[in-house]
Amino acid sequence: MAEDGIYILTSLLRWFPLFEAVHWLLVWLSKRVHRPDFKVNHNEWANLLISNSQALISGSVGAYALLYEEPFASTTTKVLRFETSIDTVHGYSRSLEQVLPFILAYFAYDLLNMMMFMRDKPAEKLMLMHHGLCLLIWPLSFHYRAGNYYVLYFIAAELSTSLSWTAGYFLPLYGITGIAYYVIGTFTLIAFTTVRALPSPWIW
Incomplete structure (x- = not known):
């Protein structure tokens, strides 16, 4: 486990420039696909597209590890059955090892983006704290093989993020209403409830 820190750091440094x-490719693209009179923050548009993509990838990996990868697939089964003797603290996940540098690099990128372009928004201060704590605590959790089940749950919860940004940002941005808005809004509510709200009594 001594090499965990080197692995995470070197992998993070490979993902971060990407x-x-x-981001800057999407900013360039946004300036060309949107008319000059179209009110859009190009940095925010690029950032949220990246956020959506990251959330789909990370959330899928987290859900896979919780449902199909041992030892946490068995842990999830026991948790859902409300069994009393369950070790949700210890355990190693190959999937977490592979996806963690990708997620941490995203957090580092997003931190830099918020500090450069969005630091005046009050809500971003909470996200700055969130990302900073994740960058500190998640690598330690992986290194000590302690709490990885909970890290995977937090990652799996990202599955609702893409729908949330789509319904909350992209649909209003492009003035999309009607059936499409209500359908996506309904799926957003279902996804958020399913992956973030409902599991709480079992997880905690």
């Missing part, structure tokens, strides 16, 4: 490069 996030930055994609």
Whole structure:
């Protein structure tokens, strides 16, 4: 386990420039696909597209690890049955090892983006704290093989993020209403409730 820190750091440093490069490519694209009179923050547009993509990838990996990868698949089964003797603290996940540097690089990219372009927004102060704590605590959790089940749950909860940003940002931005708005809004509510609200009594 001594090499965990080196692995995470080197992998993070490989992913971080990619996030930055994609961000500026999307900013360039946004300036060309949106008319000059169209009110859009190009940095925010690029950032939320990246956030959506990251959430789908990370959330899928987290859900897979919780449902199909041992030892946590068995842990999830026991949790759902409300069994009393369950170890939700200890355990190693190969999926977490592979996806963690990707997620941490995203947090680092998003932190930089918020500090550069969105630090005046009050809500971003909470996200700055969230990302900062994750960058500190999640690698320690992985290194000590303690709390990985909960880290995977937090990651799996990202599955609702893409729908949330789509319903809360992209649909209003482009003036999309009617059936499409209500359908996506309904799925957003279902996804948020399913992956974030309902599991709470079992997880905690």
